[in-house]
Amino acid sequence: MKDPAAVATVGDTRERARAAHTLIEDYQAAIAELSRIRREALEQLLVDGMTQAQIADLLDMSRSRVSQLLSAGTRPERAFLGTGRLTVAIGGKQESGRHDPGDMLSAESFAAYNVLADLARTVGLDANYEVVPPPGFVHLNRPNLIVLTSPRLLPFVGQVMEADPHLRFASDERGWYLIDGETEYRSPRDDGQSADYGYIGRLPRPDGKGSFLYLAGTHAQGTLGAAHFVANNLAQLHKELKSRRFSMVVRCQYDPANPRKILSCERVTPIYRHES
Numbered sequence: 001m002k003d004p005a006a007v008a009t010v011g012d013t014r015e016r017a018r019a020a021h022t023l024i025e026d027y028q029a030a031i032a033e034l035s036r037i038r039r040e041a042l043e044q045l046l047v048d049g050m051t052q053a054q055i056a057d058l059l060d061m062s063r064s065r066v067s068q069l070l071s072a073g074t075r076p077e078r079a080f081l082g083t084g085r086l087t088v089a090i091g092g093k094q095e096s097g098r099h100d101p102g103d104m105l106s107a108e109s110f111a112a113y114n115v116l117a118d119l120a121r122t123v124g125l126d127a128n129y130e131v132v133p134p135p136g137f138v139h140l141n142r143p144n145l146i147v148l149t150s151p152r153l154l155p156f157v158g159q160v161m162e163a164d165p166h167l168r169f170a171s172d173e174r175g176w177y178l179i180d181g182e183t184e185y186r187s188p189r190d191d192g193q194s195a196d197y198g199y200i201g202r203l204p205r206p207d208g209k210g211s212f213l214y215l216a217g218t219h220a221q222g223t224l225g226a227a228h229f230v231a232n233n234l235a236q237l238h239k240e241l242k243s244r245r246f247s248m249v250v251r252c253q254y255d256p257a258n259p260r261k262i263l264s265c266e267r268v269t270p271i272y273r274h275e276s
Helices: 004-008 013-047 052-059 063-071 076-080 107-122 155-163 220-232 234-241
Strands: 086-091 127-132 145-148 167-172 175-180 183-186 195-204 211-217 246-255 258-267
Touching (some): 004 013, 013 052, 052 063, 076 234, 107 145, 155 211, 175 195, 220 234, 220 246, 220 258
């Protein structure tokens, strides 16, 4: 970050205004993240047996201030999603039946983005989306990234999934499915049922400098169901996993009259932790 005094010396007024605005946003993001870290540490101190009075002595503040910090500010579970503005990359496909087809998203995939964007806002994060056009070359080496849709649309992510020692996607003449050891999770939707499977995992970036959150269904409803599962279980997922790498399979039930309405979503595999 630049020093505020350095910004004040910028000669051009427009550039000074732009630099000040950028610096304010940087400081606000840093303060929000430090507030989250502090609150998480305070909660851990309570779990470890310290009283609020002892924490107040430790930090040289009043007990009422400690209580205020524990009940307000940035929620720690936001770290499960990221530490700053989220980018949600969604695999797209070309429109059919048009002379000049454009890139489009399934309604369920875009609904999944909206679920995650609403969730992000509740924990103090902003989110935007981008469409990854065919053939699905998504840029994975960046922070605060969530990727949606299966390797059918994003084949490069399918290669990165090889780092998952437990779960993987596969396909045959019957379609896409998930594999957990000897167990195959084939979509009930293929048999006329209103249900689908979804993958939720945190995978390593190819550059080795971080990870990204990946949600994908065997069909689009599974992607939407995975987003609902994260939204409904964010606090517990953060408590168990923090920012560690993991993966799991969930099964979602959706309304047959409205495939974008998820009725329920539950985990069908253990939460596999990829690191000790």
